[in-house]
Amino acid sequence: MTKFIKVLLIVIFGMWAICGYASELPGNSLYHLSGKWINQDAKEIELKEFKEKPVIMAMVYLTCHYSCPTIISQVETLSKKVSDKIRDNTQIVLVSFDPSRDTPEKMKAYAIKRKLNPKRWVFITNPSEQKIRELAASLNFKYQKIENDDFSHSFMIVLLDELGVIRARVDSTSQELDSFANTLTKMTSIKLK
Secondary structure, three states, X not given: OXXXXXXXXXXXXXXXXXXXXXXXXXXXXHHHOOOXXXXXXXXXXXXXXXXXXXXXXXXXXXXXXXXXXXXXXXXXXXXXOOOHHHHHOOEEEEEEOOOOOOOXXXXXXXXXXXXXXXXXXXXXXXXXXXXXXXXXXXXXXXXXXXXXXXXXEOOOEEEEOXXXXXXXXXXXXXXXXXXXXXXXXXXXXXXXX
16 A cells, blocks of 8 residues: 555656646746747747746847847847846847748848847747747737838837746837846846845
8 A cells, every 4th residue: 555655646746747847837928839930040949948048039020221220239239238147148039020031041141240149149030920920919019011022010129037928128219228128137136146
């Protein structure tokens, strides 16, 4: 009987551990979104691989001559508003919604041209329009293809916590960045202590 109880306890503990792992992400986590994304190194990744670190995320397309370069510059500015330690512990993810033109080679070349540190800056895209739209909807980001293979799109930078939950956002070039940077500092400082 004692052996039976030990086995039963092991089974119960194992089930509890499995269920606990599955539910460790909150319901509003972006990391519940499934699908393989392709980064600038042509490697397949999943969004949940960004777990464990705060993430600054923006949606862009690299042939944009208007707001996308500004979005990327705003992300650079945000990154400079925090300490080196916090900056080094934060992942920056730029999601392209133009996968036909923003190939891994183009994403990598763009990062090099802009001198973006590949250890901190990751470019991703998805060959599935549905997957890109799913992420965009989750972020409340809107985009639409217009004439000349161009896009009309919203301006958006979000801060995700280590579980993929949005904690701050910037929705325009005129919005101040200090609140976003302060939220990142508070989130990261607690974890780094």
